Amino acid sequence: MPEPTTDLWWLIIIGTIALLLIGSFFIMTVLFSQKRFIKSQREKLEILEKNQRDMQVSRDQLRKLTAHLESIREEERTNIAREIHDELGQLMTVIKMDVSLLKRKIQTKEKILNISETAKDLQSISALADTTIQSIRRIATALRPEILDELGLIDAIGWETNMFQSRTGVKSDFVTNLEKIDLGRDRSTAVFRILQETLTNVARHAYASEVCVMLDREANDLILKVQDNGKGITETELSRERSLGLLGMRERALFLGGEINIFGDHGKGTLVTARVPIKNP
């Protein structure tokens, strides 16, 4: 039998090395792709866990918001009931007493009817009736801003701004170039409620001496801005989970396809911007 030549030995050695190299390259590729797969699975799991946590936070916020809205509704009912009882009840009683007094005076035959006194009595009854009508309007407005249906959103915002100034003493201006805007009943109510909550916050937290309400239009969006010159809302207050007034405002805007931006400048004031699409998106 012939001996294998040196060349053949070399061929066998090189072939074995090549096979070993290819084998280890293959093993390394498998290991590497496995590691990548595990890494991507871990990332997916982390994203999933984060989404779950976010969802839990949203769910908690939603639950708190619902409870908050319920308590606001309850509080409003209590306020309205008290106002109807205290104000309207009292005014109507006074009117009734005045009328029966007048009736008695007129019915007293022996006494000569004093025309000027009777006119004065009638005048006071009429003034009381006026006060009652004003009270009824005020209570009805608190229930549902009927001013919106009567005046439209733009004038209703102007009216609310004026009322805010006379209620709080904070100098309040309303600036707009818009003459007419048709937002529909629900959208107008939502924008009006956002304004009311923002102004209430100014009165309660800002320690401002001036507030400016601005209404504008950008393309298809209505922009409502409320700028005060108070202490300025902080980042912590903005991100606090129990800031339910702010959350409610955001929810209202989001529901309409819009958004709320709030910016606080320490010691200089707060700017709240609500952007709401004019047409239902």
Ligand SMILES: Nc1ncnc2c1ncn2[C@@H]1O[C@H](COP(=O)(O)OP(=O)(O)OP(=O)(O)O)[C@@H](O)[C@H]1O
């Ligand atoms: N214009 C503002 N200037 C300064 N701080 C503000 C202003 N508006 C809101 N804040 C701060 O942000 C917080 C959150 O406001 P938010 O309306 O959510 O709650 P609230 O007014 O305290 O209670 P409510 O749930 O009854 O509205 C307030 O407690 C206040 O500290």
Ligand SMILES: [Mg+2]
């Ligand atoms: Mg509030």
